Amino acid sequence: MPEFSREQKRTVPFLLVAALLTLSIWTALRVGLWLQTGPLEVGAGPALHALLRGVWFDLAALAWLAAPLLFVSALLPSRLRASRFMRAMRWGVLWFMASALLFGAVSEVVFWEEFSTRFNFIAVDYLIYTQEVVGNIIESYPVGLLLAAIGGTAALVVFLLRRRLRFASAPRSVGMRLAMAGAALLLPAASWQFAEIEQMDGSGNAYADELAGNGLFSLAAAMRRNELDYDRWYATIPQKEADDILHGLQVERVPLSAPASPGVMDDVADDEVPFSRTPRNVVLVTIESLSAEFVGVYGNKEGLTPELDRLAAEGLRFTDVYATGTRTVRGLEALSLGTPPVPGQAIVRRTHNEGLSTVGELLEPQGVVPMFLYGGYGYFDNMNSYFRGNDYVIVDRTDFPKDSIVFENVWGVADEVLYANAIRTLGAKAAEGKPFFAQIMTTSNHRPYTYPDGRIDIPSPGGRRGAIKYTDWAIGEFIREAKKQPWFADTLFVFIADHCSSVAGKTKLPVAKYRIPLIFYAPELLKPDTYTHRISQIDLAPTLIEVMGKKGDDHFFGRSVFEAGEKLDRVFISNYQELGYLRGDVLTVLSPRQGVSAFKVDPRTYESTPVTVDPKLAKEAIAYYQTAASAFKQGRLHYDEPE
Numbered sequence: 001m002p003e004f005s006r007e008q009k010r011t012v013p014f015l016l017v018a019a020l021l022t023l024s025i026w027t028a029l030r031v032g033l034w035l036q037t038g039p040l041e042v043g044a045g046p047a048l049h050a051l052l053r054g055v056w057f058d059l060a061a062l063a064w065l066a067a068p069l070l071f072v073s074a075l076l077p078s079r080l081r082a083s084r085f086m087r088a089m090r091w092g093v094l095w096f097m098a099s100a101l102l103f104g105a106v107s108e109v110v111f112w113e114e115f116s117t118r119f120n121f122i123a124v125d126y127l128i129y130t131q132e133v134v135g136n137i138i139e140s141y142p143v144g145l146l147l148a149a150i151g152g153t154a155a156l157v158v159f160l161l162r163r164r165l166r167f168a169s170a171p172r173s174v175g176m177r178l179a180m181a182g183a184a185l186l187l188p189a190a191s192w193q194f195a196e197i198e199q200m201d202g203s204g205n206a207y208a209d210e211l212a213g214n215g216l217f218s219l220a221a222a223m224r225r226n227e228l229d230y231d232r233w234y235a236t237i238p239q240k241e242a243d244d245i246l247h248g249l250q251v252e253r254v255p256l257s258a259p260a261s262p263g264v265m266d267d268v269a270d271d272e273v274p275f276s277r278t279p280r281n282v283v284l285v286t287i288e289s290l291s292a293e294f295v296g297v298y299g300n301k302e303g304l305t306p307e308l309d310r311l312a313a314e315g316l317r318f319t320d321v322y323a324t325g326t327r328t329v330r331g332l333e334a335l336s337l338g339t340p341p342v343p344g345q346a347i348v349r350r351t352h353n354e355g356l357s358t359v360g361e362l363l364e365p366q367g368v369v370p371m372f373l374y375g376g377y378g379y380f381d382n383m384n385s386y387f388r389g390n391d392y393v394i395v396d397r398t399d400f401p402k403d404s405i406v407f408e409n410v411w412g413v414a415d416e417v418l419y420a421n422a423i424r425t426l427g428a429k430a431a432e433g434k435p436f437f438a439q440i441m442t443t444s445n446h447r448p449y450t451y452p453d454g455r456i457d458i459p460s461p462g463g464r465r466g467a468i469k470y471t472d473w474a475i476g477e478f479i480r481e482a483k484k485q486p487w488f489a490d491t492l493f494v495f496i497a498d499h500c501s502s503v504a505g506k507t508k509l510p511v512a513k514y515r516i517p518l519i520f521y522a523p524e525l526l527k528p529d530t531y532t533h534r535i536s537q538i539d540l541a542p543t544l545i546e547v548m549g550k551k552g553d554d555h556f557f558g559r560s561v562f563e564a565g566e567k568l569d570r571v572f573i574s575n576y577q578e579l580g581y582l583r584g585d586v587l588t589v590l591s592p593r594q595g596v597s598a599f600k601v602d603p604r605t606y607e608s609t610p611v612t613v614d615p616k617l618a619k620e621a622i623a624y625y626q627t628a629a630s631a632f633k634q635g636r637l638h639y640d641e642p643e
Contacts, residue, residue, distance in 0.1 A: 014090050014167045015069055018097055019062060021157070025098070026058045029105040030211055033112050037207050046208030053200060053212035060195035061217040063187035070187075074180035078171040090167050091158055098154035106146060108215045110137075114447070115326075116502065117210045119219035120576065139410055140448035140461075197221040198593060204610075206508045230343055230629035233592040234579070235622055239630070242623035249568060249620065252554045272562050274316055275525050278549040280435045280490035283426070283482075284540075286331060287471060288445040290497035292321075292515040294468050304468045307476030308495065308519065313528060315493075315521035318561075320534040322514045322571040322582070323499045328441070329381045330574070331498030331537065335439070336360065336390070338541035338556030339637070340628045341574040343592075347632055349382050354389025357639035359437060359541050362552035364391040369429050369436045371395060373422050375443040376412030383441075392439075395425055407452040412443030414451055415474035423481050430487040437548070441498070445471040464501060479521070489524040492547065496540065507599065509580040509589060512606035514573040535561050536571040555639065557628055572624065581621035586614060588621045596621075 030050065034042060042050070080086055111119060137143060172180075200213045230236075292298040296309040297317060324334040329346040333339065336358045337347060347353050355361065360370035371393045378384030378396035388394050397412055400421045407414040422440055429436045444451055449467040451460045456473050458466035475495065482488050497516035518540070520526060538558035545553040546560040553560050559568065570583040579590040587599045587608060596618050599608035631637045 009164060009166045011168050012165050014094075015066065015073065017161065017165065017167070018069065018094060019066060021094070021098060022062055022065065022101060023055075023058055025101045025105055026061075026214060027054070029108060029215075030054050032105075032109065034211055036109070036112065037116070037211075042207045042211070043205055046203035046205035047211075049203035050208040050211035053202075054214070056199070057195065057212065057214040057217050060191040061214040063191040064220075065216075067184045067188050070180045071184035074172075074177045074184065081172075082169040087167065087169070091162060094161070095154050095158045098157050099151055102150045102154055103147075104215060106150065110141070111215075114502070116207065117218075118213040119215045120222045139450065206510075209508070230626055230633075233594075234343065234590050234625065235594045235596050235618070236626055237619055237622050239627070241619070242627050245620055245623040246557075246627060249570075249623075250559060250563075250565060251557055251624075272564065274520075274527065274529055274562075275492075275522070275547065276527075277525060279492035279522060279525055279547060281426075281430070281487060282437045282492045282494065282544055282548060283422075284335065284437070284439045284494045284496070284544070285475070285478075286328075286335060286439060286441045286496060286498045287475075287517075288328065288442045288498060289501045290445060290468065290471070290517060291500040291502070291513070292497075292517050293512075294464075294501070295517045298515075298517055302465065304465060305472040307472045307479070308517065311475075311479065311493075311495065311521045312517075312519045314523055315519050316526055316529050316531060318518035318520075318531045318535060320532065321496070321516055321518040322511075322534075322536055322573055323497060323516045324514075324537045324572050325574050325576075326499055327381075328498045329383070332383065332386075332439075332441070334537040334558075335496070335498075335540055336387075337637070338538045338558035339632075340538060340557055340572045340624045341579065342625075342629045342632060343574075343577060343579060345576075347637075348386045350632075352635070353386055355639060356390055356637045357552075357555040358390040359439075359545065360387065360391040361639040362545060362555060363437050363548070363550060366550050367435065368548070368550065369393060369434045371425070371429070371436060371438040372441070373418065373425065373438060374412070374441045375415065375418035395421070407450075409448060409450045411446050415442050415444040415471055416452070416455075416477055418442060419474060419478035419481070423478070423485065426487065427485055430485070435548075437544070442471065442474075444474065445501075491522065492525060492544075493521040494540070494544065495519045495521065496537070507608045508575060508578050509573050509587065510606070511573065511580075511582060511587060511601050511608065514571075531561065533561070533567045534569050534571060538572065557624065570620075579621070579625050581617065581624065583617055583620065586611070586617055588613065588617045590621055590625060 034047060034050065039047065076086075108118065111117070195217070197213070197218065200209045203209050203212070294300050295305045296303065297312040298319075324330055324341045325346070327346065329348040330341055333341065333346045333348050337356055339347070347356070363370050370391055372378075372383070372387040372395070374383060374396040376397055378387075378394055384394050384396065397408075400413060400417065404421060405413050405417050407417065412418070418440065422438065426436060426438055445467045449461045449463050451462070451467065451470040453460055456462075456466065456469045458469055460466065460470075462470070479493065482491070482493070496518045500513050500516060502513060516537070536558060538556065539561055540558070542553035542556040542558050543560045543562065545551075546562065568583075570581065573580040573582065577592055581588045581590075582601065585601050585603055587601050589597045589599070591597065596613050598611050598613040598617070600611045601608050
C-alpha cells in the first residue's frame with residue numbers, strides 16, 4: 001500500500017467522516033439483516049422500501065448523535081482544535097465510535113436472530129434485567145472473541161482512513177460557531193418533529209418494515225412508549241356500546257363488588273364435561289417457548305417430544321390454541337388473569353397489579369392454596385411481586401436446597417430440578433390436607449439451551465432442538481415421579497406454552513406462529529379425547545376454575561371451554577403494539593394512531609391476505625381490547641371478596 005504525504009492526504013471535516021462512517025455501518029447492517037432473513041422472504045419491492053425508509057431513519061437517529069459533537073466542536077478554541085493532542089483525540093474518538101457502532105450492529109444481529117425485529121420493548125426489558133441478559137449472552141456466545149474482533153475491526157478502519165485523510169483544523173468564524181450550535185439544537189428537534197416509528201410501515205411485508213427502521217431510533221421509541229394508553233393511541237367506541245357487544249359475546253364479567261357465580265359448574269352441558277369426578281388439585285405447567293410446531297402430536301416429525309406425545313394420547317389434547325403474546329409475562333398474564341393483552345407492557349410488569357381477579361385471588365378464599373413455582377429468580381420481570389400480590393405462595397430458585405441443584409444456568413435451574421422441588425412442595429401441601437393450584441414456570445427451553453449431560457441423545461448445548469427434547473424428557477420424569485404420590489389420582493396436570501419460540505413472519509401478526517400446545521392429563525379422572533374448537537390462552541383460567549368446581553369463572557374476559565352454548569371461535573394475539581382479534585378466518589388488527597386493518601387467514605396454510613375491514617368484527621375487537629385496558633386502568637380488575 002503506497003504511503004501518502006501530508007499534502008497528498010485529503011483534508012476533511014471530522015464530523016463529516018464520523019457521519020459517513022455511521023451511515024455506512026448502519027447500511028451494511030441493514031443489508032446483512034436482509035441477507036440473513038432471505039431476499040425471497042422480503043421481496044424486491046419491500047426491500048427497496050426498507051432501503052429508502054432506512055436512510056430516512058438513519059438520518060433521524062444520526063441527528064441526535066451528531067448534536068453533542070456539533071455543540072462541543074462549536075465551543076472548542078481554535079488553538080486547541082489545531083493542537084497535536086486534539087488531532088490524536090479525533091482519531092481516538094473515531095475508533096471509539098466505530099467500536100460502539102459495530103458493537104450495536106452485532107447486538108442487533110443477535111436480537112434479529114431471536115426476534116426478527118429491530119430493538120423494541122424486549123430490548124428495553126433487557127436493559128433493565130442486565131444480570132440475566134448479560135449472563136445469557138456470556139453463556140451463549142464467545143463474548144471475548146467478539147469484543148476483540150469488534151475492537152480490531154474498528155482499529156483497522158481507523159488505520160485505513162488515517163493513511164488517506166487528515167482532519168480540518170482551520171480557525172472558525174463566530175458565524176460558523178453559531179451555525180454549528182444552532183444545528184446542534186435544530187437537528188434533534190427536526191428529528192423529533194418529523195420522524196415517527198409508524199413511518200417504518202407500508203411495504204406490506206413485516207420483515208421489510210422492520211428492516212426500514214434504525215435500532216437506536218426504535219429503542220428510543222420503545223422507551224417512550226413503554227406503556228401505550230389505549231384511549232389515546234387506538235380506535236375506540238362508546239363504552240356502553242362496547243359493553244353491549246361483550247354481553248352479546250357471552251362475556252359476563254360480574255361487577256367486582258357482587259358475589260361470584262352462585263352455582264358450581266353452572267351452565268355447562270353434562271355431555272361436554274369430560275371429567276369423571278372433580279379434580280381436587282391442578283398443576284399447571286407453563287413451558288418456556290414451546291411452539292406447537294415442535295410437538296409431535298401437532299405435526300412435528302423430528303421426534304423431539306415423545307413424552308408430551310404420550311401424555312396427549314392418554315389425555316385431552318386441544319388442537320387449536322393460541323398464545324396472546326411473545327413474552328413469558330404475557331403468557332402469565334393470560335393464564336392467571338384471563339384478559340386480552342393490553343398494549344405496551346404486560347400487567348405482570350406494571351404497578352398497581354395486586355389484588356386483581358386472578359385465579360389465585362378467586363381460589364384462596366375457597367380453601368385452595370395457589371402457588372407459583374419458578375426455576376429462575378422470580379424478581380425477573382416482576383413475577384414474584386405480581387403473584388405474591390395476588391395471593392399465590394411463591395417458590396423460586398432461592399428456595400431450592402443447594403444439594404438439589406444438579407445443573408443451572410443464568411436463567412434458572414434445569415427443569416428436572418424444578419420438578420423435583422415441585423414434587424416436594426406439593427407433597428407438603430397435600431400432607432396438610434389442603435387442595436392446591438400450582439403454576440409451574442420452566443426455563444430450560446431458552447437460550448443458552450444448556451442442560452445436564454446424559455439425559456438425551458443431543459449433547460448440551462443442543463440449540464433449540466436439544467432444549468426442547470430435554471424439556472420433554474424432564475416432563476416425563478416429572479409425571480413418573482408424580483404417579484408415586486398419594487395426591488396424583490386427584491390431580492389434573494395441564495401442559496401449555498407461555499408463548500411460541502418465534503413470531504417472525506411476513507406479517508406483523510403471523511397467526512401460525514402463535515399456535516401452542518395444550519394438554520390435560522389426569523388418567524384417573526379423564527378419558528383420552530381431542531378438543532378441536534379454537535380457543536385462546538385467556539380461556540384457560542375460567543376453564544380451570546370451573547373444572548375444579550369452584551366459583552368465579554365469570555370474573556374473566558375468557559370463557560370456559562366446557563361452557564354450554566355456541567363456541568366463540570376467537571383468539572387474541574399481540575406484539576406489544578399491534579392487537580389482533582382472529583374470529584373465523586378474519587384477523588382484525590388494531591394499531592397505534594387508531595389504525596384498523598384486516599386479513600383473510602387461510603385455514604390450512606395460515607397465509608394472510610389483506611381484505612376490507614369488517615365493521616362488526618372491528619367493533620368486537622375494539623370492545624375487547626378497549627374494555628380490558630380501561631378496566632385495569634380504572635381498577636375494575638380488582639377483586640373484592642364477597643362477604
